[in-house]
Amino acid sequence: MTLLHDLAATIEARKGADPSSSWTAKLLAKGPEKCAEKFGEEAIEAIIEAVKGNREKLTSEGADVLYHFLVMLAARDVPLDDVLNELDRRQGLSGIDEKAARPNT
Numbered sequence: 107m108t109l110l111h112d113l114a115a116t117i118e119a120r121k122g123a124d125p126s127s128s129w130t131a132k133l134l135a136k137g138p139e140k141c142a143e144k145f146g147e148e149a150i151e152a153i154i155e156a157v158k159g160n161r162e163k164l165t166s167e168g169a170d171v172l173y174h175f176l177v178m179l180a181a182r183d184v185p186l187d188d189v190l191n192e193l194d195r196r197q198g199l200s201g202i203d204e205k206a207a208r209p210n211t
């Protein structure tokens with residue numbers, strides 16, 4: 107379990123909760139389209155800070171992006187592990203054979 111898994115589980119638990127009880131419950135209650143729109147807004151805010159080179163604000167916006175990404179996944183019932191498994195699969199497809207390159211790891 108990682109911090110992201112813990113956060114994804116917390117977000118999942120907010121589904122169907124009273125929208126007045128938490129920001130996550132309120133956002134999920136607005137539906138997957140609104141969750142996706144919010145993710146897009148947060149991504150743009152992160153892009154702006156990356157272009158400006160503001161590392162501190164990019165760090166903060168980056169956290170917003172990760173949180174809203176998890177909310178967007180939850181809104182469409184896509185498990186975080188499915189995304190991580192896809193990344194894992196792509197590592198196996200990369201040009202360099204990592205095991206051959208680092209046989210003792």
Ligand SMILES: N=c1c2ncn([C@@H]3O[C@H](COP(=O)(O)OP(=O)(O)OP(=O)(O)O)[C@@H](O)[C@H]3O)c2ncn1[C@@H]1O[C@H](COP(=O)(O)O)[C@@H](O)[C@H]1O
Binds near residue numbers: 169170
């Ligand atoms: N990581 C986050 C997190 N990151 C960002 N946000 C919220 O996301 C919102 C986005 O900020 P904006 O300024 O864009 O939103 P806004 O202007 O208030 O709203 P809009 O007018 O744009 O609709 C803020 O209200 C933040 O508090 C988060 N809200 C919750 N979490 C985590 O989610 C979990 C569940 O939290 P609750 O939702 O409080 O149950 C907890 O572990 C929290 O730490």
